[in-house]
Amino acid sequence: MNLDKAQKRIEKRVKRGFHGYPMISIQYFGETSALASKVEVSFIEQEDAQPMTESFSSDNDIRKDETVQTTIIKIIDRVDAKTVTLDETVHPLS
Template sequence: MAQGKHKKLLSKKLRKGDKGYPIATIAFYGADNKMASKAVCAIIAFDGAEAEPMKKWFSSSELRKSEHVFSEILTFIDENGVKSVSMIEGIFGCPHEEGIDYPDGNYCPECTYWQGRDRFSGDLVH
């Protein structure tokens, strides 16, 4: 992980734990478990609310090392009055969206690494 100024500021927010709503969730996605090519930050305003607003970043390089992306995430969090931040530092599955980039109920044809894998652990499930 990057350890620049913005990553450190975000880490500080993460260490504060649950301070109530609104909550920002941050997740990284990639074609495999090595490089994150997509980052998503979503705001949950209250218990049971939809994750909105949501902002996405895409890159052909590792986003978990991008100070620019961490800066934009911090700005997005601050603009939305976030009190708590949650982040999955590993890669949370394929960057393509089921039903948008490929048909519902199928695996992504571009990200074969994730076919038959649990998105939380990366372990094969079949």
């Protein structure tokens, strides 16, 4: 799957809004707000459950990494997520 197609599929799922659980939450992190070098994908199976988090890192902007974006789509599909949230802000690495 190419990068544009993966990003469009993620955006489409985000635009649907809250439809219940299971839920996937996507957050980006980086040294600066212009370069996201890490992404965390959190899976929440049901309300009040502890999230299970998987993270990916890159030396380049991870938002432009076709492999990572395609992997996020596969995670969303695999868990049959009813809701997908995306925080567009690049949070500082801690």
